[in-house]
Amino acid sequence: MQLPPLADQHEVRASLVNTLGQVVLSRTVPFTAAGATAEFATQGLAAGVHMLRLQADNQLLTQQVVLEQTLTSGLLAHNSAGES
Numbered sequence: 001m002q003l004p005p006l007a008d009q010h011e012v013r014a015s016l017v018n019t020l021g022q023v024v025l026s027r028t029v030p031f032t033a034a035g036a037t038a039e040f041a042t043q044g045l046a047a048g049v050h051m052l053r054l055q056a057d058n059q060l061l062t063q064q065v066v067l068e069q070t071l072t073s074g075l076l077a078h079n080s081a082g083e084s
Helices: none
Strands: 011-017 023-030 048-056 059-070 074-079
Antiparallel strands (some): 011 023, 048 059
């Protein structure tokens, strides 16, 4: 997922939340004038629907993602629009 640039932001907090509301992965992502791009290692996480929450100060973006089990590399994540 890519974030557009936000004025005066230097980092964004990214959290992956399972269907029980538990944060299963969380980290801070550097934020530049061009925005932010990040990849997350999902090995060891349960397949299924999760919510990716991105927070920068008082702005919050939530995106549904689906983690799918693959035969070769563990889990594959894609958002509800089908983007990997």
